[in-house]
Amino acid sequence: MHCDHTASAEQLVDIAEQRCRELGVRFTPIRRRVFELVSDTPGGLKAYELLDRLSTEHASARPPTVYRALDFLMEQGLVHRIESQNAFVACPCPEPRPDHHGGFQLMICRACGRVEEMHRLEVTALMSQLVAEHGYTLERQTVELVGLCPDCRSAA
Amino acid sequence: MHCDHTASAEQLVDIAEQRCRELGVRFTPIRRRVFELVSDTPGGLKAYELLDRLSTEHASARPPTVYRALDFLMEQGLVHRIESQNAFVACPCPEPRPDHHGGFQLMICRACGRVEEMHRLEVTALMSQLVAEHGYTLERQTVELVGLCPDCRSAA
């Protein structure tokens, strides 16, 4: 039920490559590099920060370059968008599943920017029930929880 | 526990005015008009749409004009931001409370754009528990649920 989310950035890249092969989609050098950069940044990366870093080694990079790569990675469920911050974070799951795609929760430290991802079925269940009470169906959930992480809390 | 959310736009404006008086903050003509425009739009309004509408009657309106008004209204809890859409929606609560401020959930129809607001304590409780298990504190939650409303579902 819980996957462990302890994979290193390198491991995530290997897993992503493997996964793309299985799905028959192309993990091109640009996509790979973008995924590496996002994976290396625990707090998530803004698109133009990403562009800056990518530019240093890939001079022809432009906004569409990074947005296209991010769109691809999001479609594969390898990267998620943090809506409340216009930022992008790598999915830490070693084995992203389809049901996970629209059903994860992010926990964000407002002090240090750490982001942790959860995918708790109870949350999805509660949300489904909630919307059902109003006659809605649930297709996608955005859940972003902002607070203080243990480290920052004890520092304060 | 549940407030009814059936107030008309006019009623919401009156309530907001009353509320600002109580709090000792100024419900200026610009702020009032922005709140009216947002309240009149059930699916929420984008900032520049709002600017367009405001401009027709208030020629000197500029982006800062509307963002300042929106910031004020959000501080008072009269308007919420829909993070996943860069849009703003009026809080339908006749009596917004402080605990409500960071603890509401939005249900959004992807077909017609309707937005309904809920503030269910069970959700906040579950989120608090969830983050507590990871040692975090919870200060603010963004919960946006996208799906089909009853009308759009039966139409499909």
Next chain:
DNA sequence: ACCAGTGACGCAATAGTATACCACTTCGCC
């Protein structure tokens, strides 16, 4: 090996969202 079809990329322009800054006015208070 050849070719057509598709998808990825390079590149320029533009659309859309939000803030910084400074001057001036209005308000509430003394």
Next chain:
DNA sequence: GGCGAAGTGGTATACTATTGCGTCACTGGT
């Protein structure tokens, strides 16, 4: 009336994201 704080006008700019089009590279079938 004088004062400080808050609100507004106005300009500029920063930040975020998409469109459109031409070209190139990979893929699959022949």
